[in-house]
Amino acid sequence: xxxxxxxLIIVGAGAAGLAAxxxxxxxxxxxxxxxxxxxxxxxxxxxxxENYPGFLSIRGSELADKMGEQCRKSGAIIHxxxxxxxxxxxxxxxxxxxxxxxxxxxxxxxxxxSYYREISVPGEREFRGRGVSYCxxxxxxxxxxxxxxVVGGGNSALTTALYLSGLAAEVSIVHRKDKFxxxxxxxxxxxxRKNVKALYATExxxxxxxxxxxxxxxxxxxxxxxxxINVSAVFVQAGEIPNSQLAVDSGVETDDCKCIxxxxxxxxxxxxxxxxxxxxxxxVKQVGTAVGQGITAAxxxxxxxxxxxxxx
Amino acid sequence: xxxxxxxLIIVGAGAAGLAAxxxxxxxxxxxxxxxxxxxxxxxxxxxxxENYPGFLSIRGSELADKMGEQCRKSGAIIHxxxxxxxxxxxxxxxxxxxxxxxxxxxxxxxxxxSYYREISVPGEREFRGRGVSYCxxxxxxxxxxxxxxVVGGGNSALTTALYLSGLAAEVSIVHRKDKFxxxxxxxxxxxxRKNVKALYATExxxxxxxxxxxxxxxxxxxxxxxxxINVSAVFVQAGEIPNSQLAVDSGVETDDCKCIxxxxxxxxxxxxxxxxxxxxxxxVKQVGTAVGQGITAAxxxxxxxxxxxxxx
Numbered sequence: 118x119x120x121x122x123x124x125l126i127i128v129g130a131g132a133a134g135l136a137a138x139x140x141x142x143x144x145x146x147x148x149x150x151x152x153x154x155x156x157x158x159x160x161x162x163x164x165x166x167e168n169y170p171g172f173l174s175i176r177g178s179e180l181a182d183k184m185g186e187q188c189r190k191s192g193a194i195i196h197x198x199x200x201x202x203x204x205x206x207x208x209x210x211x212x213x214x215x216x217x218x219x220x221x222x223x224x225x226x227x228x229x230x231s232y233y234r235e236i237s238v239p240g241e242r243e244f245r246g247r248g249v250s251y252c253x254x255x256x257x258x259x260x261x262x263x264x265x266x267v268v269g270g271g272n273s274a275l276t277t278a279l280y281l282s283g284l285a286a287e288v289s290i291v292h293r294k295d296k297f298x299x300x301x302x303x304x305x306x307x308x309x310r311k312n313v314k315a316l317y318a319t320e321x322x323x324x325x326x327x328x329x330x331x332x333x334x335x336x337x338x339x340x341x342x343x344x345x346i347n348v349s350a351v352f353v354q355a356g357e358i359p360n361s362q363l364a365v366d367s368g369v370e371t372d373d374c375k376c377i378x379x380x381x382x383x384x385x386x387x388x389x390x391x392x393x394x395x396x397x398x399x400x401v402k403q404v405g406t407a408v409g410q411g412i413t414a415a416x417x418x419x420x421x422x423x424x425x426x427x428x429x
Numbered sequence: 430x431x432x433x434x435x436x437l438i439i440v441g442a443g444a445a446g447l448a449a450x451x452x453x454x455x456x457x458x459x460x461x462x463x464x465x466x467x468x469x470x471x472x473x474x475x476x477x478x479e480n481y482p483g484f485l486s487i488r489g490s491e492l493a494d495k496m497g498e499q500c501r502k503s504g505a506i507i508h509x510x511x512x513x514x515x516x517x518x519x520x521x522x523x524x525x526x527x528x529x530x531x532x533x534x535x536x537x538x539x540x541x542x543s544y545y546r547e548i549s550v551p552g553e554r555e556f557r558g559r560g561v562s563y564c565x566x567x568x569x570x571x572x573x574x575x576x577x578x579v580v581g582g583g584n585s586a587l588t589t590a591l592y593l594s595g596l597a598a599e600v601s602i603v604h605r606k607d608k609f610x611x612x613x614x615x616x617x618x619x620x621x622r623k624n625v626k627a628l629y630a631t632e633x634x635x636x637x638x639x640x641x642x643x644x645x646x647x648x649x650x651x652x653x654x655x656x657x658i659n660v661s662a663v664f665v666q667a668g669e670i671p672n673s674q675l676a677v678d679s680g681v682e683t684d685d686c687k688c689i690x691x692x693x694x695x696x697x698x699x700x701x702x703x704x705x706x707x708x709x710x711x712x713v714k715q716v717g718t719a720v721g722q723g724i725t726a727a728x729x730x731x732x733x734x735x736x737x738x739x740x741x
Contacts, residue, residue, distance in 0.1 A: 136482045136717060143480060143570045145595035168455060168503075170448045170496045170720045171483055184482045191480075254728065258455045279736060283457035303736065381693065382712055400694055401725045405448060408482045409721020413713045416566065424591060424615065 123149045125418055126213050126222040127193075128201050128363075131158015132404045133394025134228035135184040136411030137418075141226075142192035144419045149222075150193060151215055153200035157181025158230050159395065160404050163255065164246035169404045180404070204367040206390050224389045224418040227364050227377060228411060231395040231402070234356040236268055240324030241353070248330025248350045251357070253277035254403065260350045262286045266333060268321055269354035275299040275307050277354050282310045289314045289346065291321055291335060324351055359396045372398045383414035391418055435461045437730055438525050438534040439505075440513050440675075443470015444716045445706025446540035447496040448723030449730075453538075454504035456731045461534075462505060463527055465512035469493025470542050471707065472716050475567065476558035481716045492716070516679040518702050536701045536730040539681065539689060540723060541672040543707040543714070548580055548667050552636030560642025560662045563669070565589035566715065572662045574598045578645060580633055581666035587611040587619050589666050594622045601626045601658065603633055603647060636663055671708045684710045695726035703730055 125141045127134045130152035141148035150156070160166065163177030172180065189195060196217070205212040206225060213220045233251035235241055241249055250256040253267075257280055265285045267278045270292035276299075281288045290297075290307070295317045297304045308315055316335070322343065323334040332347045359376045361369075370378045370386040376398035383391045393410035395402045437453045439446045442464035453460035462468070472478065475489030484492065501507060508529070517524040518537060525532045545563035547553055553561055562568040565579075569592055577597045579590045582604035588611075593600045602609075602619070607629040609616045620627050628647070634655065635646040644659045671688045673681075682690045682698040688710040695703045705722035707714045 132482070139480055139482060140566075144566070144592065168451055168724075169483065170444065170451060170499065170723075171481065171492055173495070173499050173502060180483055183485070187482065187485050190485060254452075254456070276736070280456065280731075283735070306736065399725075401728050403724050405724045406721040409715075409718040411482075412480075412715050412717045413711075416713050419592075423595070424588070424618065 121218065121220050123147050123220055123222045124422060125149070125224045125226065125415070126151065126220055127226045127228055128204075128213070129158065129228035129230055129394070129396070130156035130185070130195055130197070131228060131230045131394060131407065132160050132181075132184065133230075133407035133411035134158070134226070135188045136408040137226050137228060137393060137415040138188040138193035138195070139184075139191045140412050140415035141418065142188070144415070146419060146422065148193040149220065150188070150195040151199050151201055151213065152195060152197050155197050156185040156195055162246065165259070166255075166404060167258065168255065201363060204363055206367045206369065206387050209389070211389065223422050225391070226411070226414045226418060227369065227385070227390065227392040227396060228394045229360040229363070229396045231357050231359040233353065234358060236321060236353055236355050238321055238323055240326070244324050244326060244330045244351075247328065248326060249324060250350060250352050251354070253280045253352055256350070257281050257284050260285050263349035264289070264347065265350040265352060266291060266346065266348045267352045267354060270294060270297040270299065271354070272299045272303060273357070274354035275303045277352050278313060279303070279307050279310070281352065282307070282313050285312070287312050287314070289316055289348070291316045291319045293320050293338070294318065321351070357402070361396050364392070364396070374398070382417045383410055384417065389418070389421055433530065433532050435459050435532055435534045436734060437461070437536045437538065437727070438463065438532055439538045439540055440516075440525070441470065441540035441542055441706070441708070442468035442497070442507055442509070443540060443542045443706060443719065444472050444493075444496065445542075445719035445723035446470070446538070447500045448720040449538050449540060449705060449727040450500040450505035450507070451496075451503045452724050452727035453730065454500070456727070458731060458734065460505040461532065462500070462507040463511050463513050463525065464507060464509050467509050468497040468507055474558065477571070478567075478716065479570065480567065513675060516675055518679045518681065518699050521701070523701065535734050537703070538723070538726045538730060539676050539697070539702065539704040539708060540706045541675070541708045543669050543671040545665065546668040546670060548633060548665055550633055550635055552638070553665070556636050556638060556642045556663075559640065560638060561636060562662060562664050563666070565592045565664055568662070569593050569596050572597050575661035576601070576659065577662040577664060578603060578658065578660045579664045579666060582606060582609040582611065583666070584611045584615060585669070586666035587615045589664050590625060591615070591619050591622070593664065594619070594625050597624070599624050599626070601628055601660070603628045603631045605632050605650070606630065633663070669714070673708050676704070676708070686710070694729045695722055696729065701730070701733055
């Protein structure tokens with residue numbers, strides 16, 4: 118097998134990609150992971166993960182490092198800081214081209230993740246992981262009994278607010294417009310909760326604090342007045358965007374939100390091409406679900422390569 | 430809320446159930462797990478798990494204990510040694526009856542797992558986890574370069590043999606009949622491998638060794654002769670049976686193999702009833718995939734309880 122030839126190439130080395138790498142390599146496949154940044158993905162940035170089964174509480178970077186080490190020890194090769202530039206995914210031999218070279222493989226797993234849209238205000242990056250969060254289910258339980266702020270007006274913002282209303286003492290929803298754009302039933306439910314307050318026509322201008330978030334400065338656009346609100350956390354819900362452009366350009370089908378469509382085997386519309394983790398249209402985006410999908414994708418890729426008759 | 434009333438009841442406290450418990454309780458649901466044995470499920474019995482992402486190598490019982498502790502600390506209540514005797518799953522209020530009492534809940538997650546059919550020969554239980562295995566993907570990599578034996582003649586036996594042929598030095602398949610009952614293409618592929626040997630009309634009579642498996646005694650039924658074969662591991666593939674009878678009796682739909690049918694949200698055919706882990710028809714049965722399904726089931730159950738309009 119030439120140096121550029123592999124049994125399995127995994128694009129992205131977050132939780133889904135690393136789980137796939139562990140299973141691919143353990144199955145005896147010559148497995149390569151290509152990661153444009155460093156391995157670990159979104160999990161790497163989480164200051165504290167308390168809901169990945171097996172760890173009561175662990176820094177995201179530590180969990181990511183453990184998975185990375187395990188993936189390498191399983192026999193997979195991880196190329197960090199190597200960005201994939203194009204994919205040719207049709208036919209039995211696929212070509213993956215990066216900024217460093219070109220690789221051939223019969224099977225590809227797309228595990229390129231997603232990113233959260235920022236609201237780009239002072240303090241947002243500074244306090245990320247120290248009060249600024251993009252995921253209510255992940256970080257909500259850290260703020261039990263506190264006052265938290267949700268930024269946004271769509272379904273994800275209102276769903277997050279509803280989720281947080283069961284945990285936090287008080288939830289304020291800050292929205293730039295004077296009407297939420299979420300589903301009416303959801304809006305009704307959320308604003309009927311005693312501990313939820315909707316602040317319409319209001320923009321977050323700055324997130325402030327010492328070590329952790331303690332307040333935000335907002336602008337009430339109708340009055341043209343600034344105001345400060347004391348809060349322990351800011352949940353930004355301005356949108357989650359899958360890193361699926363490369364896949365789209367290569368003929369992989371996505372849904373309305375540009376998430377890659379997969380079936381229960383993590384197959385995409387192209388034979389030998391799988392997807393796992395936050396880039397997919399799976400309804401839940403958690404480390405534990407990404408891991409499960411990565412495992413499934415790797416074992417299915419194995420069956421595809423070694424036993425083409427396995428799935429009829 | 431009366432003592433017998435819960436937001437979420439999870440039947441079974443293996444990896445899937447515990448993951449669901451962590452997420453259910455963290456979401457603020459009053460969550461009860463009912464487990465007829467002790468918590469941990471199939472994972473508990475594994476002497477060594479090397480493929481659950483995050484742990485390079487961990488005893489199954491230790492991983493199970495960690496998940497159990499995390500589930501309890503999240504706020505879930507686990508009743509061990511409490512067997513569910515009947516389920517009433519229709520309508521918005523469901524009733525779970527055990528040997529100790531009766532509970533009401535709007536949402537149930539079935540995570541009752543499965544068990545492996547044994548071949549019931551001397552040494553099988555004694556060496557379980559010390560050379561006797563029921564899962565090639567789980568334990569195959571522990572026997573790289575060794576001689577291993579697969580017992581069975583169906584698709585799962587042949588698939589296991591094929592998987593092991595890429596890792597072990599030599600794979601012998603012992604089958605009682607003189608013809609495999611697996612798919613023809615699979616049989617052809619497996620017996621064409623240089624390091625695979627098929628032993629037809631042969632029955633395993635005893636599994637032997639000191640601390641670990643070192644040989645098996647077989648009977649060649651046509652000749653009526655006994656023979657000993659030196660092997661490092663015996664992979665029993667006599668069938669995996671889902672613990673789904675209670676579910677079937679309560680109107681939950683299963684497939685031909687009696688595995689519970691679920692969709693991508695882990696929903697069953699009954700509103701408010703979910704299933705996760707080895708009892709489902711998901712194609713992969715690993716701790717990591719059970720965990721992912723448990724998480725999804727819990728978050729979907731949450732959405733069902735709190736936001737009935739959430740899924741249209």
